[in-house]
Amino acid sequence: MIIREFGLRQSRKALARPLRQACLRASLSTTAFQDPPTLRPTPTGIPDPSELAVRTPNVQPQPLSIFSAKQAQTPSRAGGRRGGAARGRPAVPDTTVEDYEEKQRLRRQLGRVGSRLEVTYRPGGVFRNPPGPGDVTLELLLASQAHMGHHASLWNPANARYIYGVRQGIHIISLEQTAAHLRRAARVVEEVAYRGGLILFVGTRPGQTQIVTQAARLARACHLFTKWTPGSITNSEVILAGMPMQMLDEHDNPVEGFDRHINERRPLVPDLVVCLNPLENYVLLHECALVNVPTIGVIDTNTEPTWVTYAIPANDDSLRCLAVIGSVLGRAGEEGHRRRLEDARKGVVAWQTPLDVQRFMELERENAEREAEMAARQVNNGGSAGPEDSDGGLRDPWAVAAAAQEKDTGGQRGGF
Numbered sequence: 001m002i003i004r005e006f007g008l009r010q011s012r013k014a015l016a017r018p019l020r021q022a023c024l025r026a027s028l029s030t031t032a033f034q035d036p037p038t039l040r041p042t043p044t045g046i047p048d049p050s051e052l053a054v055r056t057p058n059v060q061p062q063p064l065s066i067f068s069a070k071q072a073q074t075p076s077r078a079g080g081r082r083g084g085a086a087r088g089r090p091a092v093p094d095t096t097v098e099d100y101e102e103k104q105r106l107r108r109q110l111g112r113v114g115s116r117l118e119v120t121y122r123p124g125g126v127f128r129n130p131p132g133p134g135d136v137t138l139e140l141l142l143a144s145q146a147h148m149g150h151h152a153s154l155w156n157p158a159n160a161r162y163i164y165g166v167r168q169g170i171h172i173i174s175l176e177q178t179a180a181h182l183r184r185a186a187r188v189v190e191e192v193a194y195r196g197g198l199i200l201f202v203g204t205r206p207g208q209t210q211i212v213t214q215a216a217r218l219a220r221a222c223h224l225f226t227k228w229t230p231g232s233i234t235n236s237e238v239i240l241a242g243m244p245m246q247m248l249d250e251h252d253n254p255v256e257g258f259d260r261h262i263n264e265r266r267p268l269v270p271d272l273v274v275c276l277n278p279l280e281n282y283v284l285l286h287e288c289a290l291v292n293v294p295t296i297g298v299i300d301t302n303t304e305p306t307w308v309t310y311a312i313p314a315n316d317d318s319l320r321c322l323a324v325i326g327s328v329l330g331r332a333g334e335e336g337h338r339r340r341l342e343d344a345r346k347g348v349v350a351w352q353t354p355l356d357v358q359r360f361m362e363l364e365r366e367n368a369e370r371e372a373e374m375a376a377r378q379v380n381n382g383g384s385a386g387p388e389d390s391d392g393g394l395r396d397p398w399a400v401a402a403a404a405q406e407k408d409t410g411g412q413r414g415g416f
Contacts, residue, residue, distance in 0.1 A: 130327030133186040149301035162313035186332035193336030197271035215326040219333020240267035
């Protein structure tokens with residue numbers, strides 16, 4: 001009774017005490033220890049020495065492999081050789097070659113057992129082998145985290161048609177909508193590149209430099225990964241004054257003779273702008289809307305979709321998602337350029353020369369014909385000078401202008 005009451009009174013301390021060292025050793029080791037036996041009394045009062053002997057613990061046997069079992073059955077080679085030589089027994093043969101061949105045989109036999117990962121994600125794979133419009137699948141978009149939107153409290157109601165649902169307070173973007181809009185945007189980029197248009201890829205967030213540069217390299221377009229200078233489109237005569245330009249033919253070969261036109265014409269304006277982060281480039285999108293330049297933008301759940309002409313509902317915070325979108329659009333531009341050059345070799349030109357270039361070419365053609373005619377008449381008349389020749393032809397353009405003025409005024413010359 002006293003012992004039972006003592007346990008009840010001291011139960012809190014007994015439970016709060018840490019485990020004994022013997023208990024910890026028994027729980028952490030695979031060795032099974034036995035309790036020490038009780039010593040039986042002897043007539044002389046001295047315990048039996050056999051009962052005081054230390055009992056060896058029982059060790060659980062471990063499973064052996066093929067090679068370890070073979071080594072356990074045969075003694076050590078070095079000891080066997082020395083011992084065999086000392087006792088007159090033969091030495092143990094060396095089985096290193098046989099063991100190696102057995103290992104290779106098991107590797108060939110069991111090497112293909114089990115599952116194997118055929119497709120694995122590599123961060124640089126999208127840059128080494130960029131996917132094209134034909135590679136757009138729901139699995140690729142899902143693995144790229146294109147479906148992850150923002151918190152439901154930050155959403156834009158205009159994006160309700162792109163949202164699949166809500167999970168743990170986060171909007172989930174419909175991947176069917178993303179795939180359809182991405183294919184449509186790729187078609188737009190391909191047709192603009194096919195008609196010789198100028199495309200601009202814009203991505204100003206950290207980590208987007210490699211994405212926009214690779215997309216521009218594939219589509220043979222321009223790229224921007226720094227801050228947009230306001231007025232570069234609406235006030236391009238001042239901001240982009242002195243920027244170099246070059247005239248190309250249908251085969252993308254430089255054309256000479258347009259130096260005067262290049263110095264006089266306005267700077268180039270992009271025919272299509274692809275923006276990966278519309279939230280930070282509202283000024284750029286507003287300028288494009290003022291001059292009727294179509295735009296393509298990645299629209300997240302917290303972005304206004306009316307800022308761009310062609311929206312791509314996707315996660316604009318994931319670099320992997322943006323890399324896939326940029327690669328698809330870049331491949332589309334590359335396909336458009338390939339089609340254009342192939343048709344140009346066949347004599348088919350799908351684009352028209354700009355109106356200002358056409359007017360300049362017509363003026364240059366008229367001036368060249370007039371100069372050739374004047375040179376031919378001077379040769380026929382023996383180099384004689386005069387406002388009119390014997391057959392009534394005009395030679396000097398200043399004389400032509402003076403004769404026309406005299407004819408209009410009735411032969412009167414003088415001041416105004």
